[in-house]
Amino acid sequence: MTLELQKPRPIWQIMFSTHHTDVGLLYLISSLTFLFLGGSLALGIRAELFLPGSQIIADAMTFNRIFTVHGTTLIFLFIIPFASAVGNYYVPIMVRYKDMAYPKLNAIAFWMIPPAGVLIWLGFADFTWYATPPYSIISAPGPAADMWIFGLKILGISSVLGALNFVVTILKCKHPDMSIGQIPLMAWSFLSSSLIIMVAIPTFAAALLMLLTDRLGVSGFFNPAMGGDPISYAHLFWFTFHPEVYVLVIPAIGMMYEIIPRFSRKPIYSYSSGVFAFVMLSIVGFSSWAHHMYATGMSFTEKTVFMVGTLAAVPASAMHVFNFVATMWNARIRFSTPMMWAVGGIALFFSAGAGGVVNSAMPLDFTTHDTYWVVGHFHLFVMGTIAFGSIGYLYYMFPYVTGRMYNETLGKIHFILSFIGTVLVFFTQHVLGLYGMPRRIYDYPPIPEWIAMNQIASVGAMIIGISMAVFLANMIHSAGKGKFADTDDPFGLGGKYYYPFEAKNPSH
Amino acid sequence: MGGHSNWPEWIYVAVVIALMTWVGAEAWEAERLVEHVPADAETIIVTGQQWFWTFEHEDGTKEIGELHVEVGKAYKFEVMSKDVNHSFNIHDYVVLMDAIPGRVNTVWFAPDAVGEHDIQCREYCGLIHYNMRGTLYVEEPSH
């Protein structure tokens, strides 16, 4: 029951195939490549901040370009494509259809990513990953900035196409015997996140066009010197990218929903509440965008409204945590690598969420806005929850994809190192933020506390780096030389898998 | 699914919602107090530009990179920017307000002890953002 359903064949046949597993494989490879590229940039940043003064990065300009591309790469070129990879592999199988609804569209959506990645990486723009005007308009040097804008434009189109494909596949192509209430929760997660993408991304696409024309000087939407308002960009941007945060996290949760019941040898505690929470998140996610802009002189009323909107998203996320805990209750858990990642992911998800709740209180914005607290907070989400869930799921699907088993010991080492590293880096960064260290600074005054905590964080980052090296070695070696996996039940869990992989939809 | 009833989950959700309400109420009250600018606050016009701060007092005196204030008075900052977004921040006094070109944002504080504090820019503003720093000198009342 391997997921690569066709015979071994030349690599170009995989590249130009439109079969969902092949496209999924391409997504997987490209997103992992960008994971390592972006991660190495992160190591560079941490090494630079290890001590005040210039360490390994020549000048501030280089540093600014590096953290910009680091953020852009890991969010747009690692997380989102990874979700699409898993979706491509599993969604058609889960809804028991022979392929994605629009295979060619699917391939197109993937093939938009490499050019976009090339644009972003060649350009190496120097405005932050949210290109705030007027900086991005009047002082960001081109052509890097314009290439970045084009790159993101392409990525936006690609993810909208992908989302469309998922929605149609899940809603229209599921097996007639299955009601929408029977598809696995992971399919639900892809459905809701795809819906978010289809609603949110177009706003950002429009904002990007305006940004470009502003840079060219033919319009002045966001350019104060030409009668525009920079804050309106912030609104457009965050209207897209706050929901986008949920787009990132929802598939990761869905993956945990696959892993945890499987390794607990129990069905999920409450399917309905899981579905409810997903839908809830995707709706409430749109009511909280402006909490990124408390400090830009919003009125008290606006702030209050958006704080309420932000807090409203918490119960939904909390229901997921409850679901996981309740599922593991009275279970017989086998702690293979995927399960370890999933459980670690839950713990970090909760702590990140707690930090977020504290941060959503309006007055605390005075202390934490744009400090390392924020950095620590969202990295705890992105690394601690999303990356953990994704990597766990990668281990989980490894035997099905390659037909071989990864090295369990190395996998566990990978998890333990990453967990320690993550806690070291991001919890320290929370405290660092409380000491008032701003984001995106290339150099900082030699304040003892700052130095100490930056060093802890840098060490943690190095630990994560090592673990990732282990991960890479493990993947490469096991993919080629790993011992053959029993592809019916690679983890020896005994239970049967509740969706038949080769199900064909008789109506097609 | 699973035919069993969900009452533990509903209790749990209720608790979460109660917590969130509490957080919201606390925050709302605090924000209301913080945002209330005292009537007799002195105005200081803060102008951010790449990559330094300019302060203009009510009596018209201008300072670059340094700000001298007196203990026991309330000061109202009118923060504005000449080029790109900055964020005016005195972390020791929990003062933070973005400097947005074309806008005037206000924030206030009342220093209560003599001392020196860092003023920094918290919003990414380009090449020398990391060094867009100033110093706040809190002094004894002159009169």
Next chain:
Amino acid sequence: MSQEHPTEYYRTTNSRVGKMLAIMLAICIVGGVIFFSMWDYWISEPPHVISVMAGDVDHSGPAEATGITITQDLQFLESADFRSLTFNAMIDEPGVNPTIEMSVGDKVVFNVVNDGMSFHAFGVTKDTEGFAGIIPGSEVAAPTNPLKPGESGTAEFIAGEEGTYYYICTVPGHRDQGMVGEIIVSGSSGPAVAADPTGVSHEFTLDFVESDDFRTLAFNALPGEEGNNPTIVVNSGDEVTITSVNAGMSFHAFGVVSNPDDFNSVIFDSAIAAATNPLKPGESGSTTFIAGAPGTYHYICTVPGHALQGMIGEFIVE
């Protein structure tokens, strides 16, 4: 649910993994080569909008001082019903919105008083309507932060080219309510004109220097040190050669200006580089020009804000 599985499994092989890795590696290497070989190119162009905006602000063109100074007092007045707003006198009274006659290069000093009951702000513009395009240096207060009743201020305006300018209340709407007056600029008839080239030539070196914290900028030496922002004195008609080295970390550009508040008012085409295309750190440039009409000018760093930070010195033509 039915569970039929295929009988034979296809497993990833060494060679396939190897090929895949080789391809990824090749892509990364090729990309990396292109990337690093063109590292500086990618950030070589300032956004196009800069030049658009720079052109936008440049209303009072370069002007060589004629030494003539006109002083004009103006009061903001409001009619009892606040319908008509005027300068100096009620509408249809004598002396309302006085018209100022001047010639290119003359300097007008406005002493503005808000004698009204609402807020006002002052500025000179070339636009025939609206409150935009205010010429730098000519404004008193601003719509965002206007003159309150009883407050006053002064501003200067040096006419660049011939034509009609307008002094207005820059508070939106007030111009339309009558707070607007004309400034008619005729061709330069001032007593002082550029002397014939004297053949004498001077050489000056003005290097851009920055303090370590980038807060103070200066020419040649930081404030307090020897030779900081030297005053340059030349005779009208002399040939002046100025060489500048950017010894700092940020971007700079040089120019002799008639109005130190307006980095666009560069005269004698004395510019080295420009705010839109400045000298990068370490670069240097030089310019040679004929000193024009006598007067006191300033040489500044034409990058916005730098003059304010101390990159400004006197350039006197006798």
Next chain:
Amino acid sequence: MAVLVGLPAVDFAFAAGEEPGEYLDRRVLIWNLFYKMMTVAFITGSVVSGTIIWQVWRFRESHPKAKPTRYEGTDW
């Protein structure tokens, strides 16, 4: 919706605010709020992560009292 309608009203009601004779210290106010919230956050955090850790210890496969779940072997 109630929020959108209600808040401006309440906001208006409070807009005057009580005049602080001497200025309130925003540091005290904000940090107090922060510590209050962190206390609650840490309490709930310890409860939840405590539960997870305990589960991980108790329900692991190798635990002496571990027993098969009633779903094992079935098709769920």
